[in-house]
Amino acid sequence: EVQLLESGGELVQPGGSLRLSCAASGFTFSIYAMSWVRQTPGKGLEWVAAIGGGADVTHYADSVKGRFTISRDISRNTLYLQMNRLRAEDTALYFCARSTRGYGDYEAWGPGTLVTVSS
Amino acid sequence: EIVLTQSPATLSLSPGQRATLSCRASESVSGYLAWYQQKPGQAPRLLIYDTSNRATGVPARFSGSGSGTDFTLTISSLEPEDFAVYYCHQRSSWPLTFGGGTKVEIK
Numbered sequence A: 001e002v003q004l005l006e007s008g009g010e011l012v013q014p015g016g017s018l019r020l021s022c023a024a025s026g027f028t029f030s031i032y033a034m035s036w037v038r039q040t041p042g043k044g045l046e047w048v049a050a051i052g053g054g055a056d057v058t059h060y061a062d063s064v065k066g067r068f069t070i071s072r073d074i075s076r077n078t079l080y081l082q083m084n085r086l087r088a089e090d091t092a093l094y095f096c097a098r099s100t101r102g103y104g105d106y107e108a109w110g111p112g113t114l115v116t117v118s119s
Numbered sequence B: 001e002i003v004l005t006q007s008p009a010t011l012s013l014s015p016g017q018r019a020t021l022s023c024r025a026s027e028s029v030s031g032y033l034a035w036y037q038q039k040p041g042q043a044p045r046l047l048i049y050d051t052s053n054r055a056t057g058v059p060a061r062f063s064g065s066g067s068g069t070d071f072t073l074t075i076s077s078l079e080p081e082d083f084a085v086y087y088c089h090q091r092s093s094w095p096l097t098f099g100g101g102t103k104v105e106i107k
Helices: none
Strands: A003-007 A018-025 A034-039 A045-051 A058-060 A068-073 A078-083 A092-099 A106-109 A113-117 B004-007 B010-013 B019-025 B033-038 B045-049 B062-067 B070-075 B085-090 B102-106
Touching: A003 A092, A003 A106, A018 A034, A018 A092, A018 A113, A034 A068, A034 A078, A034 A106, A045 A068, A045 A078, A045 A092, A058 A068, A078 A092, A106 B045, B004 B085, B010 B019, B019 B033, B019 B085, B019 B102, B033 B062, B045 B062, B070 B085
Parallel strands: B010 B102
Antiparallel strands: A003 A018, A018 A078, A034 A045, A034 A092, A045 A058, A068 A078, A092 A106, A092 A113, B004 B019, B019 B070, B033 B045, B033 B085, B062 B070, B085 B102
16 A cells, blocks of 8 residues: 655744655655645645656746755655745645655655745 | 646535536646545545546446546546545656645535
């Protein structure tokens, strides 16, 4: 069974940093592109970042480019999102998601981890 | 950035009725359009990918159609478990984007 489980979300002050993790199991982690998608409480979905199976290709939303870094550790079957210079507008539930066809088309999602940026 | 506009924002229907949800893209997405269902407190669930292909385990009452910039998700006969929020999503170009969602509520 494919499983994704995020962790690392917490309350952080504006300007602070946080690293989210997503533990993957039940599939060959190294061959699938992975993404982070966030959802503001009560609002819609926003794609944040994506990484290819080989970890050599990354893409970012303009709203996080230069502040967030997506990475993966194949040996640990874990996806990461390093978040720096956090802003109030980064407050959201962060999901990791697995693509099945290239990028996008997310057939597997974790339950999400909540990041709150507030003083 | 490709902007996806969903309509209507809310659809009030009764069980057994047909639901028709629209997603319009600001430019062509070359058929790379997906639909997701999200219920409160849950992660989204992929229903349809590449315009009209049902994802694994999705009931046949869900169907997708369209081309170019105009796409439709149809639920042929609403079941009680279908009342949820539905999002469209394009993977044609970066950045990947989602529509604002359509809430299907019980009338």
